[in-house]
Amino acid sequence: MNKTIYLLLLLLCSTVSRAQVTARVEFPYREYKDTYTTPMGEYGVLEQMFDKKTQDDKRWFKIQHYNTNLKLVATDSMLISKDMELYTCESDREICYSILRESDDSFLIVAYNTNTHKTNVIEGEYTHKGSMRSLCIENGYLVFTRHRRRLSA
Numbered sequence: 001m002n003k004t005i006y007l008l009l010l011l012l013c014s015t016v017s018r019a020q021v022t023a024r025v026e027f028p029y030r031e032y033k034d035t036y037t038t039p040m041g042e043y044g045v046l047e048q049m050f051d052k053k054t055q056d057d058k059r060w061f062k063i064q065h066y067n068t069n070l071k072l073v074a075t076d077s078m079l080i081s082k083d084m085e086l087y088t089c090e091s092d093r094e095i096c097y098s099i100l101r102e103s104d105d106s107f108l109i110v111a112y113n114t115n116t117h118k119t120n121v122i123e124g125e126y127t128h129k130g131s132m133r134s135l136c137i138e139n140g141y142l143v144f145t146r147h148r149r150r151l152s153a
Contacts, residue, residue, distance in 0.1 A: 032062065038089045038096055043114035044068050046096050048089070054082040061100070063112050063119065074117035080108065092137040099135070099142075107132075109142055 032049040039045050044067040051060035061084070062077045084100040087107070091097070094115050100108040109122040126132065135144040 034086065036086055036089065038091065038098075040091060040094070040096060040114055042068065043094050044073065045070070046112060046114075048086065048098060050084075050086075057082050061110070063098075063110070065112070065114060065117060076112070076117070076119045078110075078119070078121065081106075084108065087132065088135060090135055090137050090142065092140065095140075097137060097142050099132070101132070 031052055033052045035047060035049040037045060037047055044065060047064040047066065049062050049064075051062070053059065058079045059082045060077050061080045062075065064075045065073045067073050080100060081102055083102045083104075085102075087099040087101040089096060089098050094113060096112045096114070098110040098112070100110060106123070106125045109124070111120045111122070113119075133145045135142065137143070
């Protein structure tokens with residue numbers, strides 16, 4: 001019994017010691033908050049962040065695309081409402097769909113294409129007191145169901 005435990009500990013220690021760090025990236029973004037990292041497989045990684053500062057009820061939303069060697073490929077920024085927050089990110093191969101929501105039931109779909117480095121933005125609204133559910137991407141379309149919460153009388 002003791003030999004088995006020692007053998008397992010030895011095996012565990014040897015496995016842990018083989019793990020290696022191949023690269024380390026530090027993002028010095030003091031002026032940004034709420035930074036999100038989205039792995040895109042063979043297309044690299046996306047870093048998405050919100051500016052801390054606001055101006056005229058707007059703030060900057062920034063996307064940075066790094067390749068698999070963690071070298072900066074492209075950067076894109078856009079002004080959004082200061083109340084927008086990242087709801088979720090979904091990817092469909094080379095396109096990352098970021099859904100930004102605001103408490104007044106408006107939303108943005110920010111679609112970043114890792115091949116063309118272009119960003120498309122779609123604005124929308126859903127029913128007051130509603131919520132998004134079951135998000136999925138199918139043939140380039142972002143599909144979700146809406147659930148309406150009961151309104152009190």
